[in-house]
Amino acid sequence: MIACPECEAKVDLPDAPRLNEILECGDCHAELEILSLEPTLVGLAPEVEEDWGE
Amino acid sequence: MIACPECEAKVDLPDAPRLNEILECGDCHAELEILSLEPTLVGLAPEVEEDWGE
């Protein structure tokens, strides 16, 4: 369980959280990124430019 | 058991012969090389120039 950095609502963590995993806040729908594990910390997932050709 | 190519005496083979292994004829002391296995064939081991620096 962790608090959404945008709206402070409780956010459920998956059973096996992964580093850099993207979650969605159930309340405000902000996209969050798991920035570390043990302790589990999240931040707002950044907006990035999509370059669809690699 | 195999015949020496130099003097035709019988030459004993080792228990586990290896390809390119060097044997000595017990009679004429020529150096022989195992050139193949199954069948086991030998030839005279060539004289070669030694270059002791690699």
Added chain:
Amino acid sequence: MTDITVVKCGGNASVEVDEVCADVATLRGRGAEVILVHGGSADIERLAARLGVPSRQVVAPDGVPARYTDPAMLEVVTLALAGMSKPRLLASLAAREVPAVGLTGLDAGLLRARRKAAHRAVVDGVRVMVRDNQVGTITAVNAGLLRTLLDAGLVPVISPPALAEDGRPVNVNADRVAAAVAAAVGAARLVMLTGAPGVLADVADPDSVLPVVELSPNEPPAHRAGGMGLKLIAAREALTAGVPETLIADGRRPRPVTAALDGAATTVV
């Protein structure tokens, strides 16, 4: 006035390697200047398997999967391309008395790239922010180095990796490297050899080679199936940058480049 032909090939199977290198020797015999750009996906996959490095994929939001070059895989890419694919090509060229010099982007900043920014993708079924994908897009080519080598009668043999802005190596797409090189040296033509007869109208029908494919400057290319998407993007980049002629042709036949230049290819416009 230069008349440079840039040839992009796979670099893996020894039969193809010998056929491409024999053709490069032929082209040079006629006085042409040639630059060879290569990948080596089969060498990369085989080496990754031998070293126990998993081949991972990122799936972009549009559903297109791409290689996930994590740091372990970047090491394998460099090892395979510089240590296996390139020596195989160089030995084949040397056997044909074609003087060639092997290069990656790390040589005198030959290929500089902008590191791909963090992006959303699905990895191993989980939606993540991908931050350690060691890939980039080419931003500059050291054309002066290539000119020096060509003037000395040498064939440059070029592959990834490239040098990112932070000075560390990154993986780049070899077809796009070929396009960037062709543009930078003002090549007369770019010939991309592939494991298909050309761009196919129907991927399941090897006889459906399109003699010409027309690309629009802005939209995703049609005929993207069968791995052609990135080759068509690369072709467009070359054409946009002024390379007059860009062909996609079958690399699995004798004299693959000569045959392509004689017309047995898909011309991209």
Added chain:
Amino acid sequence: MTDITVVKCGGNASVEVDEVCADVATLRGRGAEVILVHGGSADIERLAARLGVPSRQVVAPDGVPARYTDPAMLEVVTLALAGMSKPRLLASLAAREVPAVGLTGLDAGLLRARRKAAHRAVVDGVRVMVRDNQVGTITAVNAGLLRTLLDAGLVPVISPPALAEDGRPVNVNADRVAAAVAAAVGAARLVMLTGAPGVLADVADPDSVLPVVELSPNEPPAHRAGGMGLKLIAAREALTAGVPETLIADGRRPRPVTAALDGAATTVV
């Protein structure tokens, strides 16, 4: 008149690599022309272990063991030197804005070698005629290629393998490559960096560095212990071929080449 310095280094440990590359940058800043020759035994051993390729030895009739480069090991040598050691050096030089071009003997016939003839040795305890040792001794160096690169302001970064008479790659000793290169380009000096303070009178005493070692033209060198034998043979080859100054010095310190040129080295005559 050229004033070329040929530096031979190991190429393995990242600290040493950075120190050598920083020193190369310094030397070039003073206007010197530099050629870097490298090995990579630690990379070879590590990669061989990862790939499950056994490291085998041949023991010559005089009891001296040497690496047995069977075909599997030759592949590992090329992979490690061209795919790991060389890219590490090139990235370090690029980070210091030193334009460098990586080369092996396969590039434009840079290093040609005579394949070692079949010879008697003991392998795995059995006396055999060794016929598949993929090694050779250098017979020719493409000095023209090196001159072209030096004239363009580039640092050649050279390693094995070499090209045998049959056009296939063979392993060669990197110290002797350095000597052959120094001789072929008419270098002013050859500096061989090693993992010891220099040539030691007593291998067990790191303070027993000999300031000068004199070699006779025909007999095996004294002070062969600790792996110095081949370096001294290489030094003699360079001196015999006309290289005026040949040093063996510690590569594990900051500014290793500069320190050696300032006198902290063993000079071989």
